[in-house]
Amino acid sequence: MRRRDFLYVSGIGVGASMLQSIPVIGRDIAIEDALMPIDVSLKKKLADIALNAARSKGATYADVRIGRYLNQFLTTRENRVENISNTESYGMGIRVIANGSWGFAAIDNLTEDNIAKAAASAVQIAKVNSKLLAEPVRLAPQKGYGEVNWKTPFEKNSFEIPIKEKTELLLAVNDAALKGGANFVNSSLFLVNEQKYFASTEGSYIDQDIHRLWPTFTVTKIDAKSGKFETRNSLSSPMGMGYEYLNPKKEEEIDGVFTIYKNRYNMLEDATTATRHVEEKLKAKPVEPGKYDLIIDPTNLFLTIHESVGHPSELDRVLGYEANYAGTSFLTLDKWESKKFNFGSKIVNFEADKTEKGSLAAVGYDDEGVKCKNWDIIKDGILVNYQTIRDQAHILGLPESQGCCYADSWDKVQFQRMPNVSLKAGKTPLSANDMVKNVEKGIYIFGRNSYSIDQQRYNFQFSGQLCFEVKDGKIGGLLKDVAYQSNTQEFWNSCSAICDEKDYRLGGSFFDGKGQPSQVSAVSHGCATTLFKGVNVINTGRKI
Template structure:
C-alpha cells in the first residue's frame, strides 16, 4: 500500500509514544517516512467532504484543520546517548457554527465515511451547546484566500540532517564541558515540523509548513571540599528556523557585549566553553546585597519578563476572565484600555504583537482560523492601546478584523486565543550595552532565564537570572549570586530608562507555553535589545556558604 493511501484510509492518529520532555503525542515513525509530504490535492478533497457535510447538516460556518505533526528529539548526557525519537501525529479537526454556537470534533481515521460522521458530530455538539447559549457567537469578517501556501523560510531542513551528525554535535559539546572541568552535562536537541492544512466555508485552502528547533543544555560543577554546586543553562533560544541556526556566522556576533553572542545564530560549543568557565566564578561569587539597583537586562533574561508581565496579561480571553481557573486573569482590565491613557510604562516602552517577525517561534503566514497574520501596537509610548484577539473576540474591542492570534497545538485540539510574538521595540538612538553600563553607579547586569514567579493577575512578580554581574561606577566588578528582582508590572516598566538600538535586538522564547483546559502548548518568541531599569528592588534568594 502506498503511504498516501495508508494515510488517507486510516491516519496514524494518537499513538502510545511520547517524546521525553515533549507534550505532543504521536506514533513512532521513520525519518524516511517523515520526509514524505502528504499530497495537497488529497487534503483538499478530504476538507471538502467535511465542509460539505457540515453545511448540509445546518452549519452556518465550518473550518477544517488537517494536521501532520512531526517531532524529533536527540537527548544526551556526558558521553552517552539517552534517547532518540521520531514521532508523527496525523488527523483532522472540524469546527462548526450552528445555532450561533461552536461545535468541534476530530478524527484520525481519514476515509470519507469517518470524515462525514465527524462533521455531523461537530454539528450535533454545536446544537447541544446552543441550549446553554446566552448570546450567539459574533465572527469578525474574513475573506477567503483560495488556494495559498506559506513555509518557514529555512535554509536546511533539520529533519533531513542525519541523526549521526546531531549526536556528534551534542557529544562534542558534552566533551568540551567535561574537559573544561564540568562534572555533569545533559544536552538535548528538539525539532518540530507542523504541516497544517486549513480550509473553510469562506473559500480558503491554506497549506503551511512550519519549522522550529531548540538546542538546550545544563552544565553542573561541584566543589569537592564544600559540596556546593552551581549550574549554567544554555543561553541559546528556541527559534523558528532550520538546522542553519546551529551553524554560527562570525559576522553576526554582537559587538559591545560582555561575552560573544549572536544576533540570529547559535554557537553551542562556544556557549558551553564560556558557560563551564563561568561555573568557577559562580562557585566563588559572593551573595548579592539586597537593595535598590539599576538593572541591565540582556535579551536572554528580559524575554521571560516580557512573556509573563506583558504577553499574558494582554491576552483578551484572560482579561475577560476565561482563564481564571488556569494561571489567572489579568490586571489590564477593559476599563484601563477604554480610558486610552493607562500608564503601563515609561515613554520608551513600545511593545508590539507580531506574527510576521522573521525567525520567531510564533511566526506563520495564517493563523488557525485562516486569518492572514500581521503586527500591531499593544503598548505605545508607555500607554496600553490594544490586546490580542481572534475572530469571535474582535467585536468586543470594536475591531473590524481578527489580529490572527488563533492556534491549536494538534489536529485533535480546538483552536483558541494564543499569544503572538510580543516584543519590546529597540531604542531609536545608537546605544550599545557597554555604553549603557558607563552611566550606572550601582547596578546588576543579568543574563539568562532562571527561577520566577508571578501572581494570578500578572502584576506582582519576581525574576532571577543564570548569570549576574555587579556594576559599580560604570565598571563590572565581578559576579554575584542569589539576585532576584521584585516589582509590580506597572512600576517595573515605568522604571525603563534606556534601550539599546536595533543592532542588539535578539529573540528569546518559550517552546512549550501552557494554557487552557485541557492544556495546550504553543511556541512563542519575544524580541528585545539590552534594556536598563532604574532603582529596582533586589533580594537575595541564594545559598550562603
C-alpha cells in the first residue's frame, strides 16, 4: 500500500458556477504507481480498526471512508505541451455519532495506532458538539450490504492510454485550429479516478472504482484591422466513462451546422468547426432585443438546468441550512406540501438519477453507503420531491435516504450534494431539424457561456457560445451579444416542445462548488434539444 504526502490547493471558490478552470492539484505520482491497486482485504482490515475503536469510545454509529484520488492533467498551447502531471491523494476519514451528535476526524498516516487515535478523536469531537445540540441526529434506516463492489462501466481505462497518444491528440487539435486560421489555441485533458472504500457499523464494506474524463479547448481569432477578437470553447462534456468517449459515433447532422454524437466526442472535428465559428463571430450582427422562441441545445441548457433546477431542489438550501455560493431556494416546503406548485409546463419532467451510465455523478453507493437510485423531482410540471441524505429524510417523511451524500476527498466530511438532475426527453418523435422548421422568429443556442442567477435561484440571465438566428423555419447566421432573461417558473412554463430520446445528451461539470470550507463535486444534467416560446432576449453589448 502506497501513501504519499499530498497538498490540495483549493482556491476553487466559484461555487455552484461549474468552473471552466482546473484547480491546482498537489504532488506528482508515477503513472506506474497510479495503476497499482490497493488490496481490498487490507482496506477492510484498516476500516475495522477504526469502527471498533469508535464503538469502544462510545459511538452509536460510525462510518469510514478510505479514499485514493488519482488525477492526470495534460495541457497544450499551439504547438507545444505545457504541462503533464499525475497526482495522488490518499487517506482515511472517520465519521461518528456519539451523544446524538456528529464528529469527524481524518488522517493520512494509516498505522493501526494512528487510526485508533483518529477514531477516538472523532468520538470526542461528537461529544463536545452534543452540548450545542437542539435535537439529536436522526438517521434514516439503512441496511448493511456486506462486501460489495462497483466500477464505472468503461471500455478503455484512460490512465492506461499512453501519454504520447494523448498529447498527440491535443497537438493535432491545436494544429487543426491553427490551419483553420486561429491565432491562439489551447487544449487540455483531465482524467480522474476515485478509488473509494466505505465501511460502517451497519455492516457495509463497499469498494468503488470511479472514472471520469474531460477533454476541452479554447480557440481564439483576432481581427487584424479592428484588433477585436472572438473565442469559442469546445462543446465537449465531461463524462463518467473511459477513453472511448473520444471515439465518436455519428448520429445526426443539424442542417450542416453541427454533427451530433450521442455521448461521444470528436475533438478534432469540433476544433475545426470552432475555427470557422470564431471567424463568423467576428462578423456576427448584434441581436435586436425582444421576445424570441429559443431552441436550446443540451450543450447550453444543461447549465440552466443546473442553476434553476438542480440547486433549488437541494433540501439543505430549501431549509436554509446551506447558502454558500448558490444561496438558498425559492422552492420552499409549502410549495411541495401543496402538491400543486406549477414549476413548469406539463411536458416538463425532471428526474434525479445517481445510476445513469456515462454521467458524472453515477456511483453504485453514496458516501453514506446508500445504494443509488432515481426519483422524480418535477413531474408533469409539478414539484414532487427534493434531494436528501440520511439525516434529512425524516423531514420529508421519507423511509430512506435518496443517496445524495458526497465528499470530494477523504479528509472532508460528506454532506448533501446534487445527483444528476435531468430533463426527460419528449415522448413524441421529434428531431432538432423538425423543431427548427416550426420556428418563425427564434434563436438557436449552443454552448455554455456567462450566466447570472439570484440567491433564491429564481431570476436569471444566460448567454451562449453560439447563437444562430432562426427565421421562417431556417437557420441563419450568427448573432452576437445574446442573453436570455427570465425567472425559473416563467421559463420552464414557456417550454413547449422537447426532442425525443434520440437527441438526449449529457452535459455537466467536474467542479460544482458548495459548502464552507468549499468542496467540489462532479455532476451531469441530461436533456434533448428543447423549445421555449416567447423568451425575453437582451443585447449585452448595448450601453444603457
